Amino acid sequence: MREKLEQAFGGLVDSTIAAVPKVVVGILLILGALVIAKIVEKLLRYTLMKVRFDELIGKAGIDQALQRLGIRQELTQLFPRLAYFLVLLTLARTAGDALGIVAISGAIGAFFAYLPNIFAALVLMILGSTVGQSAGQTVAQSAESSGIEFAPTLGKLVSGIILFVCSMMAIAQLKIDTDIVRIVTSFVLGGAALAFGLSFGLGTRDIVRNVAAGFYVRKVLTMGKPLEIAGQQGVLSAITATHVVLKTDQQETVIANGTFLDQVSKQ
Numbered sequence: 001m002r003e004k005l006e007q008a009f010g011g012l013v014d015s016t017i018a019a020v021p022k023v024v025v026g027i028l029l030i031l032g033a034l035v036i037a038k039i040v041e042k043l044l045r046y047t048l049m050k051v052r053f054d055e056l057i058g059k060a061g062i063d064q065a066l067q068r069l070g071i072r073q074e075l076t077q078l079f080p081r082l083a084y085f086l087v088l089l090t091l092a093r094t095a096g097d098a099l100g101i102v103a104i105s106g107a108i109g110a111f112f113a114y115l116p117n118i119f120a121a122l123v124l125m126i127l128g129s130t131v132g133q134s135a136g137q138t139v140a141q142s143a144e145s146s147g148i149e150f151a152p153t154l155g156k157l158v159s160g161i162i163l164f165v166c167s168m169m170a171i172a173q174l175k176i177d178t179d180i181v182r183i184v185t186s187f188v189l190g191g192a193a194l195a196f197g198l199s200f201g202l203g204t205r206d207i208v209r210n211v212a213a214g215f216y217v218r219k220v221l222t223m224g225k226p227l228e229i230a231g232q233q234g235v236l237s238a239i240t241a242t243h244v245v246l247k248t249d250q251q252e253t254v255i256a257n258g259t260f261l262d263q264v265s266k267q
Helices: 002-050 053-059 062-068 075-099 104-144 150-175 181-204 205-220
Strands: 226-229 231-238 243-247 251-258
Touching: 002 053, 002 075, 053 075, 075 104, 104 150, 205 231, 205 243, 231 251
Parallel strands: none
Antiparallel strands: 226 231, 231 243, 243 251
């Protein structure tokens, strides 16, 4: 029994003594990693502030896209901090290899292999937010100039669709299965398109006709001039999405825009 205890404790002491150099090396690598990461962070922050990186991003409109994604911190503070942790992880992987800690080294290596996917997904979300916002504003302005009363809603719908498509692409970049989401989305969009077509094709034919006619009415008629159509006379005071308004001293007369497609008008 005594011999076995001596052998066990002797082996423990030998293992401890053999591990001391590795522990010392590990501590030195950790301290060195902290110092190097801090230096990289300060240098990067100084460089970004020197070139006024936040102002450049603001002029490009990327800061607004980041804010819509929930990133509200200044990039001159965010990027150096991210660089700090990336340098720490890189040196931690080196330390893991040096100390023979395969699990830590493998986990960090897997994270760095996945990092390009995260970056690509973030870029897709930023582009989707920026392009969606721009396209939504363009559609809203075009619809408003055409006299469509729900122009802001139409612009938001276009913006939301573009952002949704980019979100699905970003999720695919993260290697997350989106088959169920795509199937459900296909059914929802198909049902919405069918309902939209039926409502406009069957239930609102006259409204669609008046809206389409109103676009040409604005091109032909002049506001504030006398107008005669369908036996009605007056001064043209307003052109809405579906009707025109003739004003006289006694009353205002509302005439559907589609009337101009069937009747002869004089101005």
